[in-house]
Amino acid sequence: MEPRVICVLMLVCVLTLSSLARGERETCVVDPPKRANCGPPGITSSQCKARGCCFDNTLRGVPWCFHPVAVDNAADEECSF
Numbered sequence: 001m002e003p004r005v006i007c008v009l010m011l012v013c014v015l016t017l018s019s020l021a022r023g024e025r026e027t028c029v030v031d032p033p034k035r036a037n038c039g040p041p042g043i044t045s046s047q048c049k050a051r052g053c054c055f056d057n058t059l060r061g062v063p064w065c066f067h068p069v070a071v072d073n074a075a076d077e078e079c080s081f
Helices: 003-025 045-050 074-078
Strands: none
Touching: none
């Protein structure tokens, strides 16, 4: 296999794993007034997601492309066995 192909495959794997890891620590469920803008006006869903951001164009007057927020894992930490 060519070195370029190997590099591309590795890059795809790293990006996939990083997006899976982000899913456990961050969420796109954000109160609309608290959305922090992550892209310029007119950004597409694919461009927004390529930046690692969330996209939701169902509400007017709030950012459609916005940063995810950290998930609070306090519930996991409350259990003591």
